[in-house]
Amino acid sequence: MTHLLVAYGTSRGGTRGLAELIGQDLRDHDHEATVRAAADVKNLDGVDAVIVAGALYAGRWHKDARKLIKREADRLSELPVWLVATGPLDDTAETTQIAPVHHVSDAAARIGARGVQTFGGRLEPDAKGFPASAMAKTMAGDWRDAEHVARWVDEVDGELRSIQS
Ligand SMILES: Cc1cc2nc3c(=O)[nH]c(=O)nc-3n(C[C@H](O)[C@H](O)[C@H](O)COP(=O)(O)O)c2cc1C
Numbered sequence: 001m002t003h004l005l006v007a008y009g010t011s012r013g014g015t016r017g018l019a020e021l022i023g024q025d026l027r028d029h030d031h032e033a034t035v036r037a038a039a040d041v042k043n044l045d046g047v048d049a050v051i052v053a054g055a056l057y058a059g060r061w062h063k064d065a066r067k068l069i070k071r072e073a074d075r076l077s078e079l080p081v082w083l084v085a086t087g088p089l090d091d092t093a094e095t096t097q098i099a100p101v102h103h104v105s106d107a108a109a110r111i112g113a114r115g116v117q118t119f120g121g122r123l124e125p126d127a128k129g130f131p132a133s134a135m136a137k138t139m140a141g142d143w144r145d146a147e148h149v150a151r152w153v154d155e156v157d158g159e160l161r162s163i164q165s
Contacts, residue, residue: 056087
């Protein structure tokens, strides 16, 4: 059984929910999955593969995701790793293959990630803080798509099985 760590960087909780979806889909494929805040990951002992998910803010990948890559770059370079960004508040992540922001593509190059993926984001109608509260007046919604996530986890599972065989 493969033990995956799904680490997330979030400011408003949406990426934690996405990471939990990914974790559940991995378990449905008979993997062991630990879902944890990236800031709380102290080491990668006992982990066979890693997914790092981070929210997008102003074109930047969440700092907790970036810091985890920096902290654990050597170990991550030895493991199968996938990088996830979550952000678009519309269906573009579902209908198009969005190019990763430079933080994500730089991190992927640094550690030799197996893949990068962008999923839709979520903004709650009562989001606090500026400019989130102003944005929420016109852009609130949940664009995290469980079927999109499940299809992507199918691909990750296929790769993991081909690595093991
Ligand atoms: C101030 C602000 C800036 C944002 N900038 C981007 C962005 O540059 N690109 C993007 O795709 N989504 C952007 N979003 C949407 C967020 O990425 C989305 O709401 C995401 O799900 C937030 O994740 P979190 O709830 O885990 O913090 C932005 C949202 C806010 C409130």
